[in-house]
Amino acid sequence: MSKAGRSRPPRSSYRCQSCGHQEAKWHGRCPACGEWDALVEEVAAKPGQPLPAGAAASVPVRIDKVEALDHGARVPCGIAEVDRVLGGGLVGGAFLLLGGDPGVGKSTLLVQMLAGFAAHDPSPGGAPGPSAGAGAAPILYVSGEESVSQTALRARRVGAVTPRLMLLAETNLERILAHAAQMQPAVLAIDSIQTLFSDALDSIPGSVGQVRECAGRLMAYAKSTGVPTILVGHVTKEGQIAGPKTLEHVVDAVVYFEGEGGSPYRILRAHKNRFGSTQEMGVFEMRSSGLREVENPSELFLAERPVGAPGSVVVASAEGSRPILVEVQALVAPPSAGVGRRTAAGVDGNRLALLLAVLAQRASCDVLTEDVFVNVAGGLRVAEPAIDLGVACAVASSAHGRAIDARTLLFGEVGLTGEVRAVNFADVRLAEAAKLGFERCLLPKQNHARLDHHHGLELVPIERLAQALSLL
Missing domain, CATH: 3.40.50.300 (P-loop containing nucleotide triphosphate hydrolases)
Structure with missing residues (x-):
């Protein structure tokens, strides 16, 4: 077969994802902007080239004539x-x-x-x-x-x-x-x-x-x-x-x-x-x-929880509309290298550093020079700020060597001035806690004022982080 009769695949080019520069061959570094590993292969379209399969040409349509997609089906x-x-x-x-x-x-x-x-x-x-x-x-x-x-x-x-x-x-x-x-x-x-x-x-x-x-x-x-x-x-x-x-x-x-x-x-x-x-x-x-x-993830994550151990606190988290009770563990130890180290597993490390500063300045619990380790048991990662109160109290519990009552639950966001702010889905968090046998809950005062049901729990409204530490 002659060369003219052979079918050739479409030629491809390489375009930089940072500056848009185009090259015929791949380069590890873009010659135009110097960005590394930014050239991506693309098909070089020719004039008059047919559209790929499934990519039919579109025409403008009046919005009131468009049939809406029913997401309920x-x-x-x-x-x-x-x-x-x-x-x-x-x-x-x-x-x-x-x-x-x-x-x-x-x-x-x-x-x-x-x-x-x-x-x-x-x-x-x-x-x-x-x-x-x-x-x-x-x-x-x-x-x-x-x-x-x-x-x-x-x-x-x-x-x-x-x-x-x-x-x-x-x-x-x-x-x-x-x-x-x-x-x-x-x-x-x-x-x-x-x-x-x-x-x-x-x-x-x-x-x-x-x-x-x-x-x-x-x-x-x-x-x-x-x-x-x-x-x-x-x-x-x-x-x-x-x-x-x-x-x-x-x-x-x-x-x-x-x-x-x-x-x-x-x-x-x-x-x-x-x-x-x-x-x-x-x-x-x-x-x-x-x-x-x-x-029931809450029951799973609390199955091996130690009772009476300093630094162990149960917090009520909510993933979407689903409440999940998890154990937050904290350990405060003397610094190993002369400077306090922060290690967080399952919680945001920057959020932990913020809470340690608030504990030192607003709650008379200074552990900034100590090694602080915080872990969410079970390998779960929790990103919402509703666990702030639990993390801070777990650190204070470990620092003072005093355990928190195993039947007590905590949730609430902690601000930079030491205030405890309200969070969403307080009612479903309390319902999950009551189902698992908890008896007392420390929660933001604003959440307490909006509740219709206590779910058989002793509710303690909290305004300041220092107030929570003194009660616990």
Whole structure:
């Protein structure tokens, strides 16, 4: 065949993500602005080049003529912890990214989710309900890291075998889209995005250019067909190359699956969600038979709590509308290097430094020259300021060597002047505490004034941090 008759892939170029400079070849450093590792491969479009598949030309439409998307018509997967984080289930045409460290259990969670979707009828535009059986649309699971037999073995182990779940071992994007166009699945899942490659680019799978190109084509497919599409992405050490950070601006929702090394418990959080809240959290336990939902995380995190130990305090946190009681542990020790050191696990280190300064200036508990260690038991990370009062009291308890009553609960935000400020969801926090057998609660005075029910607890309103320390 002559050279003129051979089909050549489209030429690609490399564009700097900082200044926009374009080069014909990749460079480690941008020649224009000097930024390192900023050149990303892109397809060099030619004049008159046809649009890619799924990217039909758009026309202006009057806003009053546009049919609004009904976010209430969601498809649940039957796993309550997942549905809570997603806002009730998947929306038609949603583009979801499931991220997490390698080996945390993303593929196990995904296959259990797909089996749950198969138990309903998640056809685009269809209402949730029992599966329509053999006539229902299939669910396509594309695995680029494992063979079909390996994926089937995992599905059997976790009890996720269903006739509607179709498996495909493929890494070529064009062939995946061709199978999807032929099958018209109810849900499309890709595991994982960094294994895919497109013939439009010459770079290797997992490069930034391939990840962006494949994600853009899959997004066009999801939006044009209304098929919910789930991507799996690994988090690298920097969180950039072939990781979810590269895709966050493209997808509708970013859900992270987190777990501490050696711990069987996993946390599912939404960092971005166009169709729901980003404050919800799901808790799972990894077992040999798959992931099991933890229905009462508070009881789990308090199971091994020591009684009568200085520096141990129970605080009421709220992840979204869900109350979770956790144990905050603090240890104050003589400085090991002559200068006080701060170590925080599960809480913000900057917030801890602020609370130590407030304790010294406003509550006559100066530990600024000591080594201070603070830990949230169970490997949970808590970011809300409602745990400020608990953290400060735990540090003071350890510094004075006096334990806080094990049946006492605390919550409240601490300000720089030592005041204790009100927080949200005080009523649900107290209800959770009463269910677990707590008898007394120290809470902000403003929250106490707005309460309608005490839930059988002795409530102690607090205005200042020093007042809380004297009572405890």
